[in-house]
Amino acid sequence: MLAPAANSLTGTRGITRGVTDIRRAGDRFRTESEWLDSHHSFSFGRYYDPANVGFGLLLVHNDEVVAPGTGFDTHPHQDLEIVTWVLRGALVHQDSEGHNGIVYPGLAQRMSAGSGIQHSEKNDAGEPVRYIQMWVRPDELDLDPSYQQAEVGNSLATGELVPIASGLAKHEGSSAIRINQQDAGMSVARLQPGKAIQLPTAPYVHLFVALGAVSLEGAGDLGTADAARVVAADGQRVTAGPDGAEVLVWEMHSR
Template sequence: MTATPNPQIDIRRADERFPTKISWLDSKHSFSFGRHHDPANTHHGVLLVNNDDVVRPGAGFDTHPHRDMEIVTWVLQGSLVHQDSEGHNGVIYPGLAQRMSAGTGILHSEKNDAWRLKGGDSHEDPVHFVQMWVVPDEAGIAPGYEQLEIGDELLKGGLVPVASGMEKHRDAAAIRIKNRYAALYAARLQAGQSVQLPEAPYLHLFVPRGKVRLEGAGALDTGDAVRFTATGGQKVTAVEDAEILVWEMHAAVAA
């Protein structure tokens, strides 16, 4: 982990993200990912991946491995089927928090084919989701999986803990991650509603849907993100109906 640097607010616009677009996938990467590598853009705090993915019906990510990573998936539209080598399977949909701990090694797949599990007809709806990776406190932990419905909490309009390893969320966070320095929040905001960001050495604000205004910085559109260092507490106000994802982090990966 590294020492906290000087205060900074770094706005990253949607069109600055690395794109991956193929027949079945439209993905935007906030940080270096796959063939896209920029040594100056590998992480913020302990967040290494913030992928904004749209997958067409009947397609998805075939079985592939992960190791020593806490992976949180947040669906905005449609549904995503998860299956892994530890025997876990489930359908992830809006309002469902899901975490996979890769630990010593895990294989999993993610497909836009929930209709198959239900025995229904094919559909034409894409699935839109954000997948985020943070490093665990320690390597070599046992793989794990957890999901929980938090849709009712989101209806209240405030920042809702989605996933956390922090002690302050022990009785509040929907799911636990194996990093005691990090927490993810989500908020669904109607036009005019506001939330206040936490204060932390590192924050990452992402706007996957809608348009908001950040106090002191102006408008943020769909796909925009802000990396805060040694600051926080700003107000975020929805200009139109919007959804935001916020990582609060009290440590950083060594550069």
């Protein structure tokens, strides 16, 4: 994986409190090669925009498609909580701590880079893999590197907003996997047509429409790969369109 742009820890700028900032899919930064098509919600790699270097505690939110038989060779990370959510296909993970895993739709994965880890991400299948990779800073630096994955498909069948990767106290015992950041948590909902959820009440909420389309209360319609950054979120309703939707929601209580 490419490194985030320099200064990616400076937080969010140019967003007024209480305002929902809509970011359309086509406006994202893009890295494209023969084997990779990656869209970046925030400054990343060679793309740098000082007004778009993160939101809340969320540093990286990449929407990536990797061609069959290709992927990211072994590369290092340090002091990051890395959450990967696969939407189509399968991604093979291997790291220097001896962890191995195959990540596919309905399986949550977290790698804590801690004091330092090296890993690779490969698409060994015969079809492209599409996944969302998200990075947040941990509460503490120089933690022991660790890895966790868990099946969540049955929970998502309820249509509720399901805690997937969280360090929030309210998600203790209910989140599929834990991250080392007590002020952040990522939840997912798979919504049938016309069904709705409420966004969490939090200082910072990042809503990403991974599949389908939704209507966000007070902000209008969002399509596939559109996002909303909500400051001082207070439970706005998210309603799925006629074909349903899958949404990823980060709730963050600091920056």
